[in-house]
Amino acid sequence: MGAGCMLSNDPRLFRQFVNDLVEWLRGKGRILIVAHDAPDPDALASACALQALILVRTGQEAVITYGGVIGRRENRVMVEELGIEAVPIHLLDLDLFDVVCMVDTQPGVGNNAWPPERPVHVVIDHHPLREGTARCHWVDVREEFGACATILYEYLVVKGVYISTRLATMLFYAIKTETQDLGREWVKADRDAYQELIPLCNNHILARIVHPKVPQDYFVSFHRAMAGARIYDKVLVFDLHNVANPDIVAEMADFLLRAEGVETVFGLAECNGGQVLSMRTDREDLSAGTILRDIVGELGHAGGHGRIAGGQIPLASADAANRRRLVTTLKRRLFAALEVSNRRGQRLLSPR
Template identity: 55%
Template sequence: MDKMTSAVNEADCANIRVEDSSVANMIEWLRGRGKILIVCHDNPDPDSIAAAVALRHLILIKTGQDAVLSYGGVIGRSENRKMVELLEISLVPICELNLSQFAVICMVDTQPGAGNNSLPAEQQVHLVIDHHPPKKEFSDIFWVDVRENYGASATILYEYLNSQKVSINTKLATSLFYAIKSETQDLGREWSKADREAYLKLLPISNNQILYDIIHPPVPRDYFSAFHTAIENSRVFGEMLIFNLHKIENPDLVAELADFLLREQGIKYVFGMGWFNGTQILSMRSLKPDAKLGLVLQQVIAGIGTAGGHGMIAGGQVRDVREDEHSQLELEEILIGRLFKVFNLEPVAGERLI
């Protein structure tokens, strides 16, 4: 197979711009190769969805080839479902696809071996575009663009579109803008100059009414029940807050509640968990830019699960966890014990939030 890897090291990230000719060469490599699949991470968030949509648009405009967008898990959060609905984004569960029919496999906002996607480990991958730290060497992958200091994968795809002078319609602009907005918390968390430039350029051509409707979707009653459970179960250990949602109907709730509870006065770290369909979903948040939560969470679940993230945000999963209360509480004790060890905290009971 032809090789052309555009791997970006952390030291090179400050002012990185993929050369127009490199992106053009990547597009030419794709031309005429057959069916293309673009894989999002499991339970995809706006950044993963928007990056996939943008890559599909780029390929379609430049080569005439369409691509299938796929994901594992569920699209659970109400905002994400509303985004897919209002922007008319077509996504297919990966379990419904015959992967052997695809000549090219692309991954956006995730990577082979990351543990947060449903692509089989033995499946050959040809393109990886992501803003999370690399999980392994990518010598066997044709195109790799990993920019750790970018706040959103959508920003990388925005730059691709610009470099190839591909017009961005209102729906695509709205998708990309919302991705950057949500991923960086309105440029308040882990953003780069490139994210800010994309954010400001996309805002004027986005649909404000659709954005409002995405941000303020109707939510089911169990959404409020999850808030009640999180608040009731939260325990405070100095600057750290820990909560367990137990069984949840939507895996995105863990990250959403972690963001919400980080607002508690005096709290600098939040560690949350919840059980969904056989998997313990984990999320960490911090107000400290140098918290290195991706590395922290990897240490916490080393040997029993997978995790990744950045300085202030991280997520992970422990698979094949039984639903019964004893199994979940046993795992909770293990995880909290490991967390205390990483942070050099004494294993005390902690204070209830309310």
């Protein structure tokens, strides 16, 4: 049941959808909320908002879970400062849960650790609708929204759930980061939620999340990304090689998109036996998600939306030659997709 575009355009239909969903969840047994791997603020805040809705309106406690690690320093501080309780999925007995909800991700897309053969009952997301999602019982996918947290904020409002300072800070930070302070891919609903949540936030906690202390190896990654980055026409490519934290690839992509003359950034690194990919663009005529899915193709999984995308490719072996071949293939597909003519490129940092 449900269709994102119709729900966002018809307040009466949306209210009925949320009411029906809450009643369906009532008394259903143990509930699991699945966020995508290495969850970002949008996934974490969305999961916490759904958890709060379920607790307040049904009296049931839901468990939040995720795959991978919460690696980015800001995200870890967010979890610590706001007391977010999320359990790594490998620590759970999945057979104990009667209802499975997904937020900021969808079944079978490859960026969440939920086994694809197991059912998913509820999906709330803002990424492009995937084929497998249509088979779920409750679906609210709104591709036009800048943040999944905005959708969940509307759930809380329509059901009259009190938004605590803690929850408001989560939701605001999620919308802030996902839309880059309403500078990237936002709609009126994102702006309205952003403005309504600002006065409810704990600004001291928010400041500690936004400006955390970082370890020295963080700056090693910065140096490696910039030293090895090459620009091909208006496309910047960087390779971090081996990293312990997959989030660092996306963070470097965000940072390097600020380079003058660069419109698209493609970054990659090896992490935990796989290849992590990240793409960022400020071109409004491109869909980063579509392009990265085409580049990855049969090699792995990728997804995203207008200006942000990520992907993973399993490595058949740790052999360096195997990885070099993979990187060459990915760059060739990238250049073809973006019609890059300058295949030699130039260094971002020219030697003095």
